[in-house]
Amino acid sequence: MTIRFIEKLDIGSFISAASKVPYQKLSADLFPSVEVWVRRDDLLDPILSGNKAYKLLFSLIKAKSRGLKTIVTCGGAWSNHIHATAAAGARFGFKTVGIIRGEDPGSLSATLSDARRLGMELSFVSRAKYKQERIDGLIGDRWQRKGEVLFIPEGGAGLAGIEGGRLLGQIIEESAPVVFDQVWVACGTGTTFVGLAAGLSNMSVVGVEVLKAGDSIAADALSWQKQISRDLSDTLVRVGGHSTSSHRLLGSTGWQLLSGHHCGGYGKYPASLQKFQYQFEKETGVPLDPVYMSKLFLALSGCSKGGQLDGRHRVLVIHSGGLQGRRGRA
Numbered sequence: 001m002t003i004r005f006i007e008k009l010d011i012g013s014f015i016s017a018a019s020k021v022p023y024q025k026l027s028a029d030l031f032p033s034v035e036v037w038v039r040r041d042d043l044l045d046p047i048l049s050g051n052k053a054y055k056l057l058f059s060l061i062k063a064k065s066r067g068l069k070t071i072v073t074c075g076g077a078w079s080n081h082i083h084a085t086a087a088a089g090a091r092f093g094f095k096t097v098g099i100i101r102g103e104d105p106g107s108l109s110a111t112l113s114d115a116r117r118l119g120m121e122l123s124f125v126s127r128a129k130y131k132q133e134r135i136d137g138l139i140g141d142r143w144q145r146k147g148e149v150l151f152i153p154e155g156g157a158g159l160a161g162i163e164g165g166r167l168l169g170q171i172i173e174e175s176a177p178v179v180f181d182q183v184w185v186a187c188g189t190g191t192t193f194v195g196l197a198a199g200l201s202n203m204s205v206v207g208v209e210v211l212k213a214g215d216s217i218a219a220d221a222l223s224w225q226k227q228i229s230r231d232l233s234d235t236l237v238r239v240g241g242h243s244t245s246s247h248r249l250l251g252s253t254g255w256q257l258l259s260g261h262h263c264g265g266y267g268k269y270p271a272s273l274q275k276f277q278y279q280f281e282k283e284t285g286v287p288l289d290p291v292y293m294s295k296l297f298l299a300l301s302g303c304s305k306g307g308q309l310d311g312r313h314r315v316l317v318i319h320s321g322g323l324q325g326r327r328g329r330a
């Protein structure tokens with residue numbers, strides 16, 4: 001087995017690990033009308049994996065080149081981004097501070113106890129205050145003013161994160177074992193989706209929203225897109241998931257965001273989703289997390305069974321990691 005490990009904080013080491021990430025063809029009854037592959041970015045590195053590693057890369061490189069010693073970020077008690085930031089700090093020698101949404105619970109979630117063990121300083125903020133401060137951008141501003149600090153937004157969102165998503169797209173173009181027509185990715189903030197769309201020139205990108213986002217992911221995607229050079233604005237289409245009765249083929253043009261596959265909202269894990277995850281894992285041997293990957297594959301399965309995919313097409317699904325969060329459902 002090839003060992004994948006991000007040894008050093010530079011783009012070359014990162015690309016070297018990312019280029020070894022395996023692609024796996026799924027033979028399952030879950031996707032009757034389409035050929036589905038998965039790129040196992042959950043296996044990128046033992047502690048720094050999935051899309052969060054890509055999203056952090058350019059921020060970390062910026063911090064290093066500016067001589068900043070401390071990384072500050074924020075998130076919830078089960079945040080994959082908090083976990084990855086703590087791991088990156090331990091690996092590459094940054095002090096890390098995590099502003100955590102919600103009062104100190106006394107006993108830490110598995111995610112936060114890992115983070116603390118990896119050296120992250122945890123600072124708890126009440127939900128109300130967190131919401132207020134995040135909206136105002138205060139958390140970041142206050143820390144940035146202390147100097148020597150790089151603030152990374154919640155979830156690793158924003159342009160530096162998009163640059164990482166774009167790198168992932170470029171690596172896929174270089175390393176894909178077969179020709180793919182579509183790349184599917186789970187969307188929280190939409191950062192990875194926008195990056196992929198910028199990095200892939202010959203494949204369309206389908207983003208599945210895992211939360212009730214209204215139009216906010218699409219709006220953010222469009223505004224980020226305006227800030228990066230390539231113009232996605234006239235090709236972005238938003239398709240309502242279950243609500244759509246049309247049998248329009250998915251992924252036939254540009255980039256698409258699918259809503260309606262959130263299973264009740266962010267972090268919601270109804271019995272139907274649990275059942276699907278169990279069946280998928282049993283048939284494929286690929287582990288999924290409950291918040292992102294299970295919903296992504298359930299959406300793909302639904303679209304495949306519903307005839308919304310062209311059977312001649314090959315779909316690549318990004319396994320964006322998040323497996324540490326499985327412990328929240330144990």
Ligand SMILES: *Cc1c(COP(=O)(O)O)cnc(C)c1O
Nearest residue numbers: 188189190191192292320321322
């Ligand atoms: C954070 C996360 C996502 C969502 O990424 P965005 O760039 O915020 O859209 C998808 N999958 C997993 C496993 C994640 O942890």
